[in-house]
Amino acid sequence: MxxxxxxxxxxxxxxxxxxxxxxxxxxxxxxxxxxxxxxxxxxxxxxxxxxxxxxxxxxxxxxxxxxxxxxxxxxxxxxxxKPEPKSIAPADVAQDIITKAQNALFLLHRGLDVAAIERAANRLAGAEMIYAFGSGGNSSMIATELQNRLFRLGLRITASSDHSMQLMMAAAAKPTDVLIGSSFSGRNAELVRAFALAREAKVPTIALTQSESPVARAAEITLPVDLPEGDNIYRPTSTRIAYLAVVDILASLIAYRIQPQATVTLRRIKQQLVTHRDGDDRQLLGD
Amino acid sequence: MxxxxxxxxxxxxxxxxxxxxxxxxxxxxxxxxxxxxxxxxxxxxxxxxxxxxxxxxxxxxxxxxxxxxxxxxxxxxxxxxKPEPKSIAPADVAQDIITKAQNALFLLHRGLDVAAIERAANRLAGAEMIYAFGSGGNSSMIATELQNRLFRLGLRITASSDHSMQLMMAAAAKPTDVLIGSSFSGRNAELVRAFALAREAKVPTIALTQSESPVARAAEITLPVDLPEGDNIYRPTSTRIAYLAVVDILASLIAYRIQPQATVTLRRIKQQLVTHRDGDDRQLLGD
DNA sequence: GGTTCCTGCAAATTATTTTCTTGATACGTT
DNA sequence: AACGTATCAAGAAAATAATTTGCAGGAACC
Structure with missing residues (x-):
């Protein structure tokens, strides 16, 4: 502490x-x-x-x-x-944002439910198909990010930010699949409905959201992210950074779990990117 | 230091x-x-x-x-x-990722070109139309994020991760518009081409990328992000968090610049989200 | 051979902690 | 209500510990 x-x-x-x-x-x-x-x-x-x-x-x-x-x-x-930067001078704004982002990571780490993340990673690693749901600018980014990270490990995954599609997919999912959804507010009613549908069909569900929220209650495993967002309405980003970090942890754990397979797929993707560019190996996976 | x-x-x-x-x-x-x-x-x-x-x-x-x-x-x-986590136990992996993310923010802050960011913010704040380009999982996320953040401030912006579209848009842009592009590696040849096209037409260009890279050289204003990515091929995320932070700083500076207008638009969007959900005001903008 | 720089010793200084004491407040008893 | 006792806070002074300075021996490098 x-x-x-x-x-x-x-x-x-x-x-x-x-x-x-x-x-x-x-x-x-x-x-x-x-x-x-x-x-x-x-x-x-x-x-x-x-x-x-x-x-x-x-x-x-x-x-x-x-x-x-x-x-x-x-x-x-x-x-x-201090909820506000010292001034709106660029240097102060930058420092404020960076400090808050670091802070969000710090608080995330303190409140992290490692056991839940591990369970989620196990589930995802063993899934036949993964559905990643999230809507609105923030959560849809998280869903996309999940797809981005997990397909590289050789997992089958699709992301959707469309509520109607989410419901249809949830209805079509099988018990060997996994549904993972993100909601920063925890009150995305459509996501709750998708979770309910999935659970009826015995599809494992994972939520990345605020604890004690409707979305959290609707899912089987909750990965809680509870952060004060601060008062500045212009700037809700530090929470997003925390969510990204959770995705990162999740993806890393899954990668370690399915290592041999993952290495091969990653290498293949990287190989392709490298040959597609100018042969310099320094670039990152995915851009 | x-x-x-x-x-x-x-x-x-x-x-x-x-x-x-x-x-x-x-x-x-x-x-x-x-x-x-x-x-x-x-x-x-x-x-x-x-x-x-x-x-x-x-x-x-x-x-x-x-x-x-x-x-x-x-x-x-x-x-x-230490390039690797102490072990692949979930707690160690989590700590490793979070530390590296904080670290990336720390290094970003140290190397930040505040003046360049300010110039970029001024350009964007005054643009009639903004084109945000980025391809591959990482940079396309940044482009989307830019759209996400800036449209809320009442700016006109479109994001694209499609190279052909990017070229067409760059060709169609006017000198009163702004083109902003992201490339983690700095060697996205198509983006370089789009920048070249835009500059021929006297369209201001901003790059979010590694300094001294082809993309950096192609743009008028460069917002450099130079971070060691570490050796773990499974985990290229801390750089992304740094990029997100840059977007955040940029968006905040723009928001402060066009404040009266921005507040109104934000309020309208928020209002709509709130009525759409369950009337609880606590949720964040955008999910 | 001289100069420079590193290094430890011992003394001096400074900072911190302990002990002791005072004063204040709260509580119970007559 | 008045008194006595217990408890606690807080400062003064003393003791201790830590840190710094000055100085001198010695090694390395011109």
Missing amino acids: DIFTTMQEERGRLSQSEIRIADIVLNDFEFAVNASIIELAGKADVSPPTVTRFCRRLGCESFSDFKVQLARTAYVGMRYL | DIFTTMQEERGRLSQSEIRIADIVLNDFEFAVNASIIELAGKADVSPPTVTRFCRRLGCESFSDFKVQLARTAYVGMRYL
């Missing part, structure tokens, strides 16, 4: 002086990581021993341990308190 | 004892951030003053400053030395 979260959770149980210390650390991280115990104590109007006690209470060995903990999580963790 | 890079770059200029210290830090980061100067000195068989001098040489104020610097960049920076 990171020190910022701890500090916020423990806040209620801290004494007056300790709250002052916590606030200074929270508000001026740069100062806090660089300050000595005396400087920090001075700024919080407390004595150095109080700072030591504060660190201990938060589960740290010592003041320097506290600073290290702080510095470690801070790079990704600290700024989730 | 982060301390890990500095350490590797300065390695040649260090003395014997200092190299020993550097190696210990590089190899056992966990130990290094938690150790006192005496412990570190002991492990490297040098005296504490030598450690202090080592820190100074690396540009740090003091040993504790060094530790803080270390802890700060380490979260993202330390593991780019």
Whole structure:
């Protein structure tokens, strides 16, 4: 658990002086990581021993341990308190977006249900046919991405963002197939219907969505992604990066599971791309 | 500049004892951030003053400053030395992927040409029509994403992953339009041709690609993304996350530039999504 | 042979922690 | 309600530990 979260959770149980210390650390991280115990104590109007006690209470060995903990999580963790970039100057906007993206990955990692992902990977690796569903800009991208990643491993997969097609495919699917669907909001009613249809026919279902949402409840295995999206309506992308990372993990696990087969297919695709281009091997698979 | 890079770059200029210290830090980061100067000195068989001098040489104020610097960049920076996950256990694979993704964002940020992005944003914000090109799984996703993000801001844009269409569109474009293309490898010959065609017709061109590549040279403005892809052929995704982040930055800057108009369009789209779903406002734009 | 630079020792300085004490608050008892 | 006791917070001072500086010996390189 990171020190910022701890500090916020423990806040209620801290004494007056300790709250002052916590606030200074929270508000001026740069100062806090660089300050000595005396400087920090001075700024919080407390004595150095109080700072030591504060660190201990938060589960740290010592003041320097506290600073290290702080510095470690801070790079990704600290700024989730600030919903907006410092200014709309390009450099600040860039930094804001990148920090938030890193943060989303950090939070994703913390909340990851590894066991569920493993189960999902096993299911997908053994499927005769995979149907990947998602609608709207974000989730359809995830469905496409799944297709993109898994067909290269030699799996049979089709992606669809069309609700009518989704329903028909779900109805046509067999118990040896797998249906995987994504919904950022968790309230894509059509996807829920497709899941219901599939489950009636005993088709395994996997959802990539918010936990405790209708979509999550409709699927057999849920890969939960729960992130605060932030307030800026212009910019809902960091969640997408987290979803992509989940797809990536899934695809990697599947690849490791079916390795011999996957290597051959990948090599063939790569070979084709390389000969099609200018013979330089450095390029990536798929563009 | 982060301390890990500095350490590797300065390695040649260090003395014997200092190299020993550097190696210990590089190899056992966990130990290094938690150790006192005496412990570190002991492990490297040098005296504490030598450690202090080592820190100074690396540009740090003091040993504790060094530790803080270390802890700060380490979260993202330390593991780019290890190309493979520790094991293929799901938890390790997940951690590996997430670390690499964070790392890609970190490196992207470091190499970002903010001025170029700003110029690109200005061009796009003022375009009468935008053509977004990209082929292959990765770049076509970027093109789609551009469309996805920019149409919401009220801009006119179409994405294409079809080479023939791209050429026709490039030929049909006017100097008041903008052509933006993505290529991870930088060697998409058809895209180069489309850029050439567009430039003949004085259509502004923007490339999202590796710097110094054919595609980069073909475009008027290049937004360079230069990342090592790592050796694992199964997993080329962290680069994609970096590209997505660039799109995100671009879209945000454009949004801030054309704010009044953008807010209205966004609100209208959101309104429609909300009424279409179950009236809960929490969902994201676009899924 | 001289210069430069590395290095460790010891001393000095600084930072941190421990111990001890005071003051405040809460709670129970008369 | 008043008093006493327990508990806890918090600072002062002392003790300890860590870090840095100054200096000098020694190695390597002109």
